[in-house]
Amino acid sequence: MNNKYYTVCGITEIGGKLLLVRHTYGTAKDRILLPGGFVCEGELPDRAAEREILEETGVTAKARSVLAVQFKPEQWCVVFEMDYIGGEPRSDGHENSEVLLLTAEEALARTDLTNMSRELITAYTKHGAALGKSSYVPASSDSESYSLYEG
Numbered sequence: 252m253n254n255k256y257y258t259v260c261g262i263t264e265i266g267g268k269l270l271l272v273r274h275t276y277g278t279a280k281d282r283i284l285l286p287g288g289f290v291c292e293g294e295l296p297d298r299a300a301e302r303e304i305l306e307e308t309g310v311t312a313k314a315r316s317v318l319a320v321q322f323k324p325e326q327w328c329v330v331f332e333m334d335y336i337g338g339e340p341r342s343d344g345h346e347n348s349e350v351l352l353l354t355a356e357e358a359l360a361r362t363d364l365t366n367m368s369r370e371l372i373t374a375y376t377k378h379g380a381a382l383g384k385s386s387y388v389p390a391s392s393d394s395e396s397y398s399l400y401e402g
Contacts, residue, residue: 256326259300260287262375263312263333268354269372270340271364272307272347283351283358284365285372287328295398296329297384304333307343308350311336316381317400319371330371332381 262285263270272286286307290299297314304312312333319330340350355376358364364372382400389397 254289254292257290257296257299258287258326258328259290259296259303259331260285260328260371261300261304261312261314261331261333262318262371263304263310263335265310265335265340265352268352269358269375270304270308270310270312270335271351271353271358271368272342273349273351273363275346275348279365282363282365283361284368285330286347287330288346295396297331297398297400300329300331300333305338307346308338309341309343310338314384316383318375318381321367332375 270286271283273283274280286304287300288303288307290296294302300314301312304310312335314331315334316332317329318332321328321330340352342348342350353361355372358372359369385399387399388394
């Protein structure tokens, strides 16, 4: 079950270019943004980002670090830096009409890039203090149901 309160997106670099999609609905319709979406009930945010990127673009990526967290009264969004694992980028033909691979400079020069994606790509290019995934898992849990990102 999806929810409208918890969302994720990811920055995936493939051969020096960023993976972006052209959205087909809502306030971002016809605009370019980072792929992402809702977290399913019982799903960890990093797994949700990996799933959403695969569903939307056909690309397998693994969450490496947290770049940013956006909070609004009605919703939060965790933004991950992703490691490209494999797959050929392609549109899902539903949530997006196009998948693009652009350098950060090319993306930032576009007028059809969403403001949030612009801010996140700018932060990504500055290589700030992202929080990396820890290998720590408490004895009361397992790696499938627990994630810790720390600096």
